[in-house]
Amino acid sequence: MVVTLIKEAIRVGMVFLYGSTGETIIEKSGHLNLGIPGIMCFGAIGGCMGANLAYGDGTNVSAFGVILSAIIFAMLFGGMMGLLYGFFTISLRCNQNVTGLVITTFGAGVLGFWSTSIGKDGITFFKVSLLFTESMFGEVGNDWFSQIFLSHGTLVYVAIIIAVIAAVVLRRTRTGLSLTAVGENPGAADAAGINVKKYKYVSCVLGAAIAGIGGAFYYLDCTRGSIEPGVIDAMGWLAVALVIFSLWRPGIGILGSIVFGFLYILPSYTTGLGFAEKEIMKIIPYAVTAFVLIVISFFNKKETQPPTSLGVNYFREER
Amino acid sequence: MxxxxxxxxxxxxxxxxxxQKQAWGIRIGAFLLSILVCAIVSTILSGRSMGFFFTNFFKGIFGTERRIWNLLHETAIILLIALAVTPCFKMKFWNIGGEGQVLMGALGCAVIISQMGGEYSDAATIITSLVLSIAFGIVWAVIPALFKAKWNTNETLLTLMMNYIAVCIVNYFIKKVDPMGTGGLTFSEGVIGEIGGNEFILKIIVVIIITAIMGVYLKYTKHGYELTVVGESENTARYIGINTKKVIIRTLILCGVLCGIAGFLLVSATNHGIGSSSTVGGRGFTGVMISWLGHFNPLGIALASFIYVFFSRGAVQVGNLGRLGSSFPDIICGIFLFIIIASEFFINYQVKFxxxxxxxxxxxxxxxxxxxxxxxxxxxxxxxxxxxxxxxxxxxxxxxxxxxxxxxxxxxxxxxxxxxxxxxxxxxxxxxxxxxxxxxx
Incomplete structure (x- = not known):
């Protein structure tokens, strides 16, 4: 029971991890992208299409090819929305909150439309999703260790690898330091010779691409190929919350995502509670995040603050 | 050199x-362009003629008298929510928690109606529910303001989180009252019915009055001036002796009051019921966008909300008749907003080659x-x-x-x-x- 719970928590948590790793990269450049839910919707469309394309009629398919194709398409679709967001906020200097919310509306609409239109053709992704849910390490034993650590699909490990790479790059390399500088004080970064626009664009597109895989992962792995619109947007907001919970560090985000995944599935695993009590349990991730946000502002330590210029567009010629 | x-x-x-002339030229151009783009998109998606889009688009908006009333009513509700968040934005307090604040207002109203409805007179129920709606709205708006004033907590993220906490609380309430229900409550007693044979007129009048008050408040009162100064530069505000913390809290109380009224109107006068996702239905987020599109000016916001609702209602009709599903209006509204937002850039900036x-x-x-x-x-x-x-x-x-x-x-x-x-x-x-x-x- 406990093993299944942890296993499922890790699995669901990875959706948040993809989203929050992407959002962290974007926020580090000083852009608060509230379009993450919409971007994840787009990633889901891209991933499902990519997987289906590589799957073909189901003969002579290699799991590797299908998964790779899904990842590439999800990144492409997500990245496209990231580029759109970047174009609006970086080049056109539109309000970031407004642009993000529009992307969320738009993305959710497109996913909803797409899911009803494929419903007509009777395409299901169940067979494709089998390639995603099967363990990356082949047959594994029934002991708790291999169930928790080895029994997941490939994309779970991809999420963790991406998060680790992001954590290292953000904290240990020159690129990460420059990106942090751009997010903290773009004026100073510009004066120091950092190409602010380039950093912002790359982080917006890359972050959105990573978040896009999260959307694809959710439908191809967590729901086993059934497309139910309206869920992924709610998860997207939790991913945004996880960024705060993890204090803008993807490394902490790995643990945080499992905690969030645990809290997310907990209501459906607990017995003996009424519907009303289960609703109250759903508050926990949001409430904990709000609490963390307040606590970090209370202690006001430089290490744990949001990027200083978060939400503020940079226009070089403005003081 | x-x-x-x-x-x-x-x-x-x-x-x-x-x-101004040029700005309006660009805006009207963007508006026409977005209709054209939406027509093209829907033609491609539905596989029908362009004429199908245009006839049904306008039929959906002006087709019957009831539809016109619906248009005005929906405009009024979105306008009210947008007005509520406007003073916050003018102060550069990025309150994107309109959704949660309105929902809490709605909850306040629903709590009273479910307790008092039928037992007391309708008038007493309505007044009490209005009071509790406003109280709930204020509480939900003031919490982030207090933390912002005290510890400079990031208000965008905090209000965002509080939206979802509000959704969960409303769900809890609904399940508590009706454990076996489908996720919504309906009330028949203790609600505002039709006035003079028209169910919409009351809300429209209320919102018009609030718009006028808000316009005066923002432009001609000391409070309005102070919050503008805080928004322009907090240092300047402090230098000339404005208590910024007080201004932040006061403005958010105002926002909470308006959100509470919006929630009250939605439950008591529009839906005669409450549902966590259907009552507010994303209008809180729409209000944020509308407020920004209207340049934080009540008249501009009124126009922006009218045009937005115009688009969404037309799109709903096209989506229904073209069998494009319920998500189609979201796509159309998304495209419309993208184009309008982009047009703002050309108004504010000049591109030189x-x-x-x-x-x-x-x-x-x-x-x-x-x-x-x-x-x-x-x-x-x-x-x-x-x-x-x-x-x-x-x-x-x-x-x-x-x-x-x-x-x-x-x-x-x-x-x-x-x-x-x-x-x-x-x-x-x-x-x-x-x-x-x-x-x-």
């Missing part, structure tokens, strides 16, 4: 003074043809180029006079900024000044 400096191909200049004159000469024949064909959009773009020199001349004189004035006002603020090491940003702006002068020569 002796050295040949690198000059980018495209160069953006913020307009010092926005030419390095070889601007050459490009213009090259395209001169095309521009002339377009000028004759399309009166709206293209003309405004063309005007942009034509008036460039005039605007520039005005810009430079303006910059001189304005610059002097500004310096005296913000001297202290600037000093502080320089001490913080942010003075570096001043350098590029000087560059731009020299550049505009260079172009002028």
């Amino acid at each position: 002796n050295k040949k400096t690198h000059e980018p191909i495209i160069h953006l200049v913020k307009r010092v003074e926005v030419n 390095r070889n601007g004159e050459k490009i213009r000469e090259f395209f001169m024949p095309v521009i002339k043809v377009f000028e004759k064909m399309k009166p709206n959009k293209e003309k405004s773009v063309k005007k942009d180029n034509k008036e460039q020199t005039e605007v520039e001349a005005a810009e430079i004189t303006d910059e001189n006079t304005d610059g002097n004035k500004k310096e005296t006002v913000t001297e202290n603020e600037e000093k502080e900024e320089r001490e913080n090491g942010e003075g570096i940003t001043a350098i590029p702006s000087e560059e731009s000044e020299t550049e505009t002068i260079k172009v002028e020569k």
Whole structure:
């Protein structure tokens, strides 16, 4: 029971991890992208299409090819929305909150439309999703260790690898330091010779691409190929919350995502509670995040603050 | 200046003074463009003729008397929510928690109706529910304000989280009252019914009054002035003796009151019930966008919300008749908002090309043809180029006079900024000044 719970928590948590790793990269450049839910919707469309394309009629398919194709398409679709967001906020200097919310509306609409239109053709992704849910390490034993650590699909490990790479790059390399500088004080970064626009664009597109895989992962792995619109947007907001919970560090985000995944599935695993009590349990991730946000502002330590210029567009010629 | 400096191909200049005529030209152009794009998109998606889109789009809006009332009513509700968050934005307090605040207002109303409805007189129930709605709205709006004032907590993220906490609380309430229900409650007693045979008129009048009050409040009262100053520069506000914390909290209380009223109207007068996702249904987020599109000016917001609702209702009709599903309006509204947001950029900034004159000469024949064909959009773009020199001349004189004035006002603020090491940003702006002068020569 406990093993299944942890296993499922890790699995669901990875959706948040993809989203929050992407959002962290974007926020580090000083852009608060509230379009993450919409971007994840787009990633889901891209991933499902990519997987289906590589799957073909189901003969002579290699799991590797299908998964790779899904990842590439999800990144492409997500990245496209990231580029759109970047174009609006970086080049056109539109309000970031407004642009993000529009992307969320738009993305959710497109996913909803797409899911009803494929419903007509009777395409299901169940067979494709089998390639995603099967363990990356082949047959594994029934002991708790291999169930928790080895029994997941490939994309779970991809999420963790991406998060680790992001954590290292953000904290240990020159690129990460420059990106942090751009997010903290773009004026100073510009004066120091950092190409602010380039950093912002790359982080917006890359972050959105990573978040896009999260959307694809959710439908191809967590729901086993059934497309139910309206869920992924709610998860997207939790991913945004996880960024705060993890204090803008993807490394902490790995643990945080499992905690969030645990809290997310907990209501459906607990017995003996009424519907009303289960609703109250759903508050926990949001409430904990709000609490963390307040606590970090209370202690006001430089290490744990949001990027200083978060939400503020940079226009070089403005003081 | 002796050295040949690198000059980018495209160069953006913020307009010092926005030419209103030109701005409206761009806006109307964007509006027409977005209708056209939406028509094309829906034609592709539905596989029907363009005429199908246009007839049903306008039928959906003006087809029957009831639809017109619906249009006005929906406009009123979105306008009210947008007005609620406007003072916050004017203060640069990015309150995106309109959704949660309205939902809490709705909850306050629902709690009272479910407790008092039928047992007490309708009037007593309605008044009590209004009071509790406002109280709940205030509580939900003031929490982030308190933390912002006290510890400078990031309000965008906190209000975002509180939206979802509100959703969960409302779900809890619904399940508590009706454990086996489908996720919604309906009330028949203790709600506002039709007034004079029309169920919409009351809300529309209430919102018109609130709009007028808000316009006066923001423009002519001391409170309105203070919150604008806080938004422009917190340092200036503190320097001239404004208690910024007090202003933040006071403004958010106002926001909470309006959100509470919105929640009350939605439950008591519109839906006669409550559902966590259906009652507010994303209007809180829409209000944020509308408020920004309306430039935080009540009249502008009224216009923006009307146009937004205009689009969404037309799209709903097209989606229904074209069997495009319930998500189709979201796509249309998304496209519409993208185009409108992008148009704001062209109002606020001027795009200059390095070889601007050459490009213009090259395209001169095309521009002339377009000028004759399309009166709206293209003309405004063309005007942009034509008036460039005039605007520039005005810009430079303006910059001189304005610059002097500004310096005296913000001297202290600037000093502080320089001490913080942010003075570096001043350098590029000087560059731009020299550049505009260079172009002028």
